[in-house]
Amino acid sequence: xxxxxxxxxxxxxxxxxxxxxxxxxxxxxxxxxxxxxxxxxxxxxxxxxxxxxxxxxxxxxxxxxxxxxxxxxxxxxxxxxxxxxxxxxxxxxxxxxxxxxxxxxxxxxxxxxxxxxxx
Amino acid sequence: xxxxxxxxxxxxxxxxxxxxxxxxxxxxxxxxxxxxxxxxxxxxxxxxxxxxxxxxxxxxxxxxxxxxxxxxxxxxxxxxxxxxxxxxxxxxxxxxxxxxxxxxxxxxxxxxxxxxxxxxxxxxxxxxxxxxxxxxxxxxxxxxxxxxxxxxxxxxxxxxxxxxxxxxxxxxxxxxxxxxxxxxxxxxxxxxxxxxxxxxxxxxxxxxxxxxxxxxxxxxxxxxxxxxxxxxxxxxxxxxxxxxxxxxxxxxxxxxxxxxxxxxxxxxxxxxxxxxxxxxxxxxxxxxxxxxxxxxxxxxxxxxxxxxxxxxxxxxxxxxxxxxxxxxxxxxxxxxxxxxxxxxxxxxxxxxxxxxxxxxxxxxxxxxxxxxxxxxxxxxxxxxxxxxxxxxxxxxxxxxxxxxxxxxxxxxxxxxxxxxxxxxxxxxxxxxxxxxxxxxxxxxxxxxxxxxxxxxxxxxxxxxxxxxxxxxxxxxxxxxxxxxxxxxxxxxxxxxxxxxxxxxxxxxxxxxxxxxxxxxxxxxxxxxxxxxxxxxxxxxxxxxxxxxxxxxxxxxxxxxxxxxxxxxxxxxxxxxxxxxxxxxxxxxxxxxxxxxxxxxxxxxxxxxxxxxxxxxxxxxxxxxxxxxxxxxxxxxxxxxxxxxxxxxxxxxxxxxxxxxxxxxxxxxxxxxxxxxxxxxxxxxxxxxxxxxxxxxxxxxxxxxxxxxxxxxxxxxxxxxxxxxxxxxxxxxxxxxxxxxxxxx
Ligand SMILES: [Fe+2]
Numbered sequence: 091x092x093x094x095x096x097x098x099x100x101x102x103x104x105x106x107x108x109x110x111x112x113x114x115x116x117x118x119x120x121x122x123x124x125x126x127x128x129x130x131x132x133x134x135x136x137x138x139x140x141x142x143x144x145x146x147x148x149x150x151x152x153x154x155x156x157x158x159x160x161x162x163x164x165x166x167x168x169x170x171x172x173x174x175x176x177x178x179x180x181x182x183x184x185x186x187x188x189x190x191x192x193x194x195x196x197x198x199x200x201x202x203x204x205x206x207x208x209x
Numbered sequence: 210x211x212x213x214x215x216x217x218x219x220x221x222x223x224x225x226x227x228x229x230x231x232x233x234x235x236x237x238x239x240x241x242x243x244x245x246x247x248x249x250x251x252x253x254x255x256x257x258x259x260x261x262x263x264x265x266x267x268x269x270x271x272x273x274x275x276x277x278x279x280x281x282x283x284x285x286x287x288x289x290x291x292x293x294x295x296x297x298x299x300x301x302x303x304x305x306x307x308x309x310x311x312x313x314x315x316x317x318x319x320x321x322x323x324x325x326x327x328x329x330x331x332x333x334x335x336x337x338x339x340x341x342x343x344x345x346x347x348x349x350x351x352x353x354x355x356x357x358x359x360x361x362x363x364x365x366x367x368x369x370x371x372x373x374x375x376x377x378x379x380x381x382x383x384x385x386x387x388x389x390x391x392x393x394x395x396x397x398x399x400x401x402x403x404x405x406x407x408x409x410x411x412x413x414x415x416x417x418x419x420x421x422x423x424x425x426x427x428x429x430x431x432x433x434x435x436x437x438x439x440x441x442x443x444x445x446x447x448x449x450x451x452x453x454x455x456x457x458x459x460x461x462x463x464x465x466x467x468x469x470x471x472x473x474x475x476x477x478x479x480x481x482x483x484x485x486x487x488x489x490x491x492x493x494x495x496x497x498x499x500x501x502x503x504x505x506x507x508x509x510x511x512x513x514x515x516x517x518x519x520x521x522x523x524x525x526x527x528x529x530x531x532x533x534x535x536x537x538x539x540x541x542x543x544x545x546x547x548x549x550x551x552x553x554x555x556x557x558x559x560x561x562x563x564x565x566x567x568x569x570x571x572x573x574x575x576x577x578x579x580x581x582x583x584x585x586x587x588x589x590x591x592x593x594x595x596x597x598x599x600x601x602x603x604x605x606x607x608x609x610x611x612x613x614x615x616x617x618x619x620x621x622x623x624x625x626x627x628x629x630x631x632x633x634x635x636x637x638x639x640x641x642x643x644x645x646x647x648x649x650x651x652x653x654x655x656x657x658x659x660x661x662x663x664x665x666x667x668x669x670x671x672x673x674x675x676x677x678x679x680x681x682x683x684x685x686x687x688x689x690x691x692x693x694x695x696x697x698x699x700x701x702x703x704x705x706x707x708x709x710x711x712x713x714x715x716x717x718x719x720x721x722x723x724x725x726x727x728x729x730x731x732x733x734x735x736x737x738x739x740x741x742x743x744x745x746x747x748x749x750x751x752x753x754x755x756x757x758x759x760x761x762x763x764x765x766x767x768x769x770x771x772x773x774x775x776x777x778x779x780x781x782x783x784x785x786x787x788x789x790x791x792x793x794x795x796x797x798x799x800x801x802x803x804x805x806x807x808x809x810x811x812x813x814x815x816x817x818x819x820x821x822x823x824x825x826x827x828x829x830x831x832x833x834x835x836x837x838x839x840x841x842x843x844x845x846x847x848x849x850x851x852x853x854x855x856x857x858x859x860x861x862x863x864x865x866x867x868x869x870x871x872x873x874x875x876x877x878x879x880x881x882x883x884x885x886x887x888x889x890x891x892x893x894x895x896x897x898x899x900x901x902x903x904x905x906x907x908x909x910x911x912x913x914x915x916x917x918x919x920x921x922x923x924x925x926x927x928x929x930x931x932x933x934x935x936x937x938x939x940x941x942x943x944x945x946x947x948x949x950x951x952x953x
Contacts (some may be wrong), residue, residue, distance in 0.1 A: 092768075135609065145617065165602075
């Protein structure tokens with residue numbers, strides 16, 4: 091049986107590379123440079139092992155509004171909705187989750203000029 | 210937010226002719242009633258950036274307010290042998306089989322039993338909650354148990370059984386590992402005190418891979434995950450060697466009256482029947498379609514097809530989450546009026562759940578009656594593909610989904626429901642709880658993504674084409690894969706032009722050959738999709754609207770098949786991709802799957818082929834110097850999502866006109882595994898022009914022709930700029946010419 095292991099994602103993230111954070115904030119939906127692609131792939135393949143499940147969006151209004159949620163790793167367990175995280179664009183949501191993942195993976199917090207909402 | 214799941218249902222049959230009756234099986238755990246209205250589907254995609262939901266309400270013969278009840282679904286497959294005197298009178302006996310457990314230690318699982326779950330009486334051989342093999346006998350408050358001391362290994366064959374010697378008052382449990390070295394040995398015999406006589410519960414069936422919940426009812430529990438091969442029941446206490454001989458024997462002397470059951474799962478592979486070789490004829494029936502035609506403990510790799518050597522395929526892979534039939538009772542009956550047009554239809558159910566509106570749909574199809582076309586054009590409802598995708602939980606379960614889709618997963622209410630309600634049964638994209646691939650899909654259950662408001666992929670995208678036909682005022686008939694499979698080319702023949710939609714991916718041999726014959730007979734085929742004609746499937750020979758597929762070890766696969774298991778139980782045919790069956794899609798439609806791209810879609814650029822004299826009908830009104838389709842609802846381009854390319858070495862006809870290509874897809878263009886021989890770091894779309902979508906036209910015999918776009922995103926670009934755009938114009942030019950009977 092062929093299995094895809096999320097922990098196989100091991101591209102090393104350098105907490106000093108705030109330029110990649112800047113690049114993502116400028117263009118959350120891409121296209122992205124080579125290193126930012128690898129950083130995003132690390133985050134997306136890894137799927138938030140530090141939290142209670144993978145960050146996902148749940149559509150609250152098709153094409154208009156999305157709520158952040160956590161998809162448990164176990165089948166049958168409900169998706170946890172984080173109702174104080176509601177977005178009106180996917181780009182905003184991508185940025186919010188990027189910040190959460192950056193902080194979880196690097197163990198560092200982003201400087202104030204990079205921790206706000208999407209510019 | 211609209212609640213789309215508080216009431217669910219399914220239509221039977223899924224496809225009906227005008228004048229035929231459809232029953233709707235509905236269930237709600239919370240709503241006492243709902244307002245039911247029949248609708249004809251023009252666009253099922255609520256996305257506000259496109260046409261939006263477009264549904265036409267239709268008058269119906271039934272009351273709008275219908276009462277609802279809760280009808281549970283009982284997943285889990287097993288074999289059931291009706292009770293009989295040889296079973297109820299059993300004293301000393303031996304029971305066992307070869308086992309390949311897939312979830313040992315997950316929970317209590319029953320392998321072979323005549324046991325009542327409610328009173329905990331009878332006997333059962335199974336795995337305890339730690340995965341150890343156990344044998345339990347119990348009656349009237351007394352019980353005896355013996356178990357092994359080590360859990361069985363997942364996906365390793367063992368001979369496993371138990372015996373009760375009434376004369377000696379002893380019970381024993383027996384395990385012999387097929388491969389006893391390098392840490393795999395679980396061989397063991399453990400004995401314990403047992404009863405000297407037993408009176409068994411009455412009216413309790415013998416069950417394989419489960420046990421009865423109670424007496425006198427057909428409900429089961431304690432489902433086992435994994436394979437069971439050559440189960441045996443013998444009316445004397447045998448040793449481990451004796452059990453081994455019993456399980457290895459497949460031809461029994463009728464003189465030995467102690468043999469009560471020797472089930473041969475290699476017989477009647479496509480059926481729900483299991484055959485007992487003993488003189489007792491304790492034949493059984495399967496529930497919820499477990500996977501048959503799987504390798505047994507004796508499979509030696511000399512063949513990968515069960516039809517070559519059925520004796521090596523005497524196992525069934527049971528799953529605790531198998532569902533082939535929700536078994537709901539009809540809530541509503543409806544006779545399709547004879548004046549209804551063929552089409553995509555749905556029963557719309559509305560109610561209030563607290564303060565939240567409920568709007569849930571049950572999808573079904575009305576076919577144009579075979580041989581009675583009402584239009585020169587037919588659009589194919591890709592029902593085989595809709596079934597293959599039915600209740601896909603790919604994004605919920607597969608850890609690569611977010612990386613593959615290049616962005617946060619956006620889940621719908623349907624997804625959130627499916628995450629919690631696995632009893633609906635999943636799709637052929639998914640794996641069972643034990644990690645094995647899901648290879649059977651049926652329509653006797655609610656299907657969340659084959660209805661308006663469902664997650665858009667094949668079904669929702671295809672309604673964009675219906676919307677476009679309505680927008681341009683083009684009449685059409687709807688025909689379905691299920692009918693093409695059953696009746697062949699005669700379903701297509703009456704039409705001057707046949708269109709297959711965004712994703713006709715799952716194709717039986719019968720369907721492939723019907724399209725081939727249609728093209729050769731002068732038919733005009735427009736293939737407006739991507740990744741079409743890709744997987745080889747079979748329909749069940751007798752159960753309608755039920756397909757089987759085996760992914761094998763090639764193709765863009767969300768799970769990999771087991772070695773030796775690529776042949777279909779339903780027909781014995783090989784499955785996997787059509788390309789590995791000698792029929793690359795290029796041969797039928799000029800292009801074949803090469804890549805997926807989820808970052809963004811692209812426009813095509815016109816090639817010299819489009820400027821050839823004589824193609825003025827195709828390019829009329831289109832500027833060949835501007836990009837074709839730099840817009841659209843799927844990634845802002847007409848070429849994207851899943852895409853197909855020309856390859857003359859894979860069968861693209863020499864007479865093909867290569868009209869346009871989209872070969873600058875960037876790093877998001879990821880090739881299919883079968884497109885790569887040895888790997889190097891330059892295979893992605895930013896470096897590899899073999900990652901592309903191609904647009905082609907070629908004439909066929911007898912004045913026929915094929916036009917293909919090779920992209921799922923195509924039909925979702927048609928409505929751009931109020932349907933006035935070059936994708937729409939080109940599609941219209943081709944359609945107009947293809948509907949003209951003058952030979953091409
Ligand atoms: Fe597909």
